[in-house]
Amino acid sequence: MADAGERARRILSAAGLGEGDLVTVRSLDGGTYNTVEELVLTDGRRLILKTPPPPETPILRYEHELLPGEAEFYRGAATVDVPAPHVVVLADGRLLMTACPGTPWHLASLEEAEQRTLRRELGGLVARLHRVTGPAFGYPSAATGPLAPDWRTAFTAMYDAVLADARRYRAWLPRPVDEVARTAKAAYDTLDEVTVPRLVHFDLWEGNILVERDGAVRIGGLIDGERMFWGDPLADFVSLALLGNIEDDPEFLTGYQEIGGQVEFTSAARQRLALYRSYLYLIMLVETVPRALGDEDVTWRREVVAPQLTAALDELGG
Known part of the structure; x- marks a missing residue:
């Protein structure tokens, strides 16, 4: 190299x-x-x-x-x-x-009022991202299959791919892979509500949001868009509320809706959110094997991430 x-x-x-x-x-x-x-x-x-x-x-x-x-x-x-x-x-x-200006959000030493201001600004930025539409659904690389004309085809291929990775790497999961597959499949009908492929970052945790100070604080850049796909904008709410629930973030939702973002937490929408949470948490658990992560990181994922996966699956099955 x-x-x-x-x-x-x-x-x-x-x-x-x-x-x-x-x-x-x-x-x-x-x-x-x-x-x-x-x-x-x-x-x-x-x-x-x-x-x-x-x-x-x-x-x-x-x-x-x-x-x-x-x-x-x-x-x-x-x-x-x-x-x-x-x-x-x-x-x-x-x-x-x-390069974008700023410091990752989680390292920026923000006051509570600054956090609220930034969450509202972030909501508006994400709403603008979700105005961008793509040619079809899925990953542009076609890594899990070619871009699909419907979201169900694309997302189920994405989900099947991470389950296949779990089998291939013999990754530890809190439930058997086949049980996870059956539970997720029960909610796939809700994917048919998504008809327009929109730009989804899917990794907008605080480490990928830069904050700069120029008098007042503001967002300097959204970075690390490598895990993007064309799909359901609701999927972005998972990493935006990593290990939590976006419904508990009123400042973000206010900013999102002020700029025209539309979200209604219907029963079907919550089922899709649970699907997307389970997808992300599966990735976080399965990748410990090919990444050869250390014992401390593996333990954290089993103790913190795995219960979140279980909760998402319970929501899907409940």
Whole structure:
């Protein structure tokens, strides 16, 4: 594998920038899948380079060809003026983009009033994201199947793929894989209510929301859009309320509805939310095997994430 300097020079060349424009390359923490590096140029610009893992790396099925999807997310965000990185170039499987200002939300030392203000702003930004529509449903990479004309076909293929990963990696789950499959299937009829494929980030936990201070606090960027798909906008509410319930976040919902976001927590909508929660928590448990996570992280997921998966399945079956 090329070293950091060589990777940076190659991508700068692909972007039409001179190799001599590079000042420094610095590895960034926080990524659990791609290699992430900051490139500083002679004119002071900061760019972010993402490089996927080597082909032989064990991964989940949906993780094939993530970076083209991330680029698609940023292009979509730009059309609705949502702060996010801008794509510089996607070449040789690597993504070069601009850096956004700010600090990850969970590291920003925010006062309670600032948290409320930001949640309302975030609601508006997500509502704008959900105005962006796609050509069909599913992952752009077709990792779990080609883009589908209906959401049921796309999402059930996504769900089946993570269950197949659970079997392949013999991942620990709080319930048998076949039981999980049967429970989820009982709620699949509710997916037919979704008729328009919309831009879904699906990883909007606080670590992927940058906060900047320029007098008052504001959101500097929504980052790490690599797990995006075209689907039901309700699915974004899962990571936005990770290990919780978006209905307990009135500031976010107010901001979402002020900008035109439409949400009604009907029985069918809550069933779909439970499906999407179970999907995300399955991913979080199954990925511990190919990621070879340490004992502390595995224990946390079994003690904290697994009960959330069980609760979502109980809701689906209840």
